[in-house]
Amino acid sequence: MKKAKKWPEAWHEVNVGAMVFEPCSAREYHTGSWRARRPVWDNTRCIRCGLCYIYCPEGCVSQNALGYFEADLNYCKGCGICAHECWPTAIAMVEEA
Amino acid sequence: MAKRVGMEVAIAVAEAVGMCNVDVAAVYPITPQSHIAEHLSDIVADGRTDTEYVTVESEHSAISVVIGASGTGARTYTATSSQGLMLMHEILPIVSAMRLPICMAVANRAVSGPLNILNDHSDIMPQRDAGWIVMFTENGQEAIDLSIQSFKIAEDPEVMLPVAVNIDGFQLTHMVEPVEFPDQKAVSRFIPARKPYAMLHPDTPVTMGAFAMSDIYHEMMMVKDEVLKNSKKTILKVWDEWAKTFGRRYKPVETYRADDAEVLLVTMGSMGETAEVAIDELRKKKVSVGLVKIRLWRPFPFDEFRHVVRKAKLLIVTDRAVSFGGPGGPVHAEIKAALYHDKHRPAVHDYIIGLGGRDVRVSDFVTMVERAIKDRRKSAVKDYEFYGVRE
Numbered sequence A: 001m002k003k004a005k006k007w008p009e010a011w012h013e014v015n016v017g018a019m020v021f022e023p024c025s026a027r028e029y030h031t032g033s034w035r036a037r038r039p040v041w042d043n044t045r046c047i048r049c050g051l052c053y054i055y056c057p058e059g060c061v062s063q064n065a066l067g068y069f070e071a072d073l074n075y076c077k078g079c080g081i082c083a084h085e086c087w088p089t090a091i092a093m094v095e096e097a
Numbered sequence B: 001m002a003k004r005v006g007m008e009v010a011i012a013v014a015e016a017v018g019m020c021n022v023d024v025a026a027v028y029p030i031t032p033q034s035h036i037a038e039h040l041s042d043i044v045a046d047g048r049t050d051t052e053y054v055t056v057e058s059e060h061s062a063i064s065v066v067i068g069a070s071g072t073g074a075r076t077y078t079a080t081s082s083q084g085l086m087l088m089h090e091i092l093p094i095v096s097a098m099r100l101p102i103c104m105a106v107a108n109r110a111v112s113g114p115l116n117i118l119n120d121h122s123d124i125m126p127q128r129d130a131g132w133i134v135m136f137t138e139n140g141q142e143a144i145d146l147s148i149q150s151f152k153i154a155e156d157p158e159v160m161l162p163v164a165v166n167i168d169g170f171q172l173t174h175m176v177e178p179v180e181f182p183d184q185k186a187v188s189r190f191i192p193a194r195k196p197y198a199m200l201h202p203d204t205p206v207t208m209g210a211f212a213m214s215d216i217y218h219e220m221m222m223v224k225d226e227v228l229k230n231s232k233k234t235i236l237k238v239w240d241e242w243a244k245t246f247g248r249r250y251k252p253v254e255t256y257r258a259d260d261a262e263v264l265l266v267t268m269g270s271m272g273e274t275a276e277v278a279i280d281e282l283r284k285k286k287v288s289v290g291l292v293k294i295r296l297w298r299p300f301p302f303d304e305f306r307h308v309v310r311k312a313k314l315l316i317v318t319d320r321a322v323s324f325g326g327p328g329g330p331v332h333a334e335i336k337a338a339l340y341h342d343k344h345r346p347a348v349h350d351y352i353i354g355l356g357g358r359d360v361r362v363s364d365f366v367t368m369v370e371r372a373i374k375d376r377r378k379s380a381v382k383d384y385e386f387y388g389v390r391e
């Protein structure tokens, strides 16, 4: 089995064909750093319909033990789709500090 | 020694590929490549080779199918021409970036428009920078030999790059020529089963062709350049082994009566043989002229080229394609770039010839040489000109 290397590498260390041998290693790529605005949930308005979970293109919204939803900010790109789709307007997009 | 047979070159290429234990082939027919597609599918249908022949709806699909198949570790083959190659264009750099050893024949044909089905090199030249190994053949025997060799070169662990073998459309593909086929056992020994570097398989998860942004893309392009340059070593090794096994020697740059020549004519592809006859005629008239034939277009054999032209005073380059609004033909541009640093560089005159199948005869090569020599005496060497254009 080929060993996955640390990334990014020097040009001569790039894996042949830039193949990735470690499953799920895209998790190490924290796309949350792209975010300019973050979604903030107001659970008093949330009816727990799960649309934010379904629509998030990043797949970073998950349901917590109480049945409410939250984003993993390591990956949330701040696109605002969840806020746009949430018809009870429970999600606000707030500027990152 | 193997028996010589008379055979159409496209059919012979399909026969040669049929000897190479190809796992998956996807070939979409297009003139003048169609006989390769048809005859290879006959060979598969007759059970003469254990190849999965995937019928596809376009060349874009053909190259995409062989990418997927090659990713699973299969030996793969495709072939195309002109518009088909242009349709593949989007995919070609992906093949080389993914290091997939796909082999392809290009039956060179002029690109539209206007629509034209005859031979020149305007289809392969726009693919120059796709990161493929690109070779040219001059006759049917070379088309057979290079088609077989291409699998060994492409699949070598030091290379793992796609190879395009160029066979001039009609001028070569549709000629019936005397050819000999190497023995099947010897071919099987020469190209044993592919040992893939990695395979798409559920037991060994791997991501091929992943997204890469500015933080790594730049490095990857350098890899592509280095690997392609480096492939020349393997190409030379394979040609050497071919010579020892089958007796025919191939070189990145070949010459004909060139050693003592002051003037060198440069060709690439099937016109080399016509040019040789012209060289003989000119030699009879005491013109100090020889011929240089470029076989390997990518990686470009800079050292070998410089070596064969080192004593020449005038190079007469012929191009079968145009870099419109640029330096004339692409071969001409390459050669000038190759010689820029040399102190004693020869004068270089570029003739654009034989576009869209325009015939180039022995007498044309004689005229080209005589005229370029005269121009040089008058210090009127032109950068490039469309030879034989009606005025």
Ligand code: SF4
Residues within 6 Å of the ligand: A041, A045, A046, A047, A048, A049, A050, A051, A052, A053, A069, A085, A086, A087, A088, A089, A090, A091
């Ligand atoms: S879409 Fe809005 S209301 Fe529905 S679960 Fe998400 S936050 Fe709650």
Ligand code: SF4
Residues within 6 Å of the ligand: A038, A039, A055, A056, A057, A058, A059, A060, A061, A071, A075, A076, A077, A078, A079, A080, A081, A082, A083
């Ligand atoms: S802002 Fe976009 S990425 Fe972030 S949780 Fe909402 S939908 Fe997902």
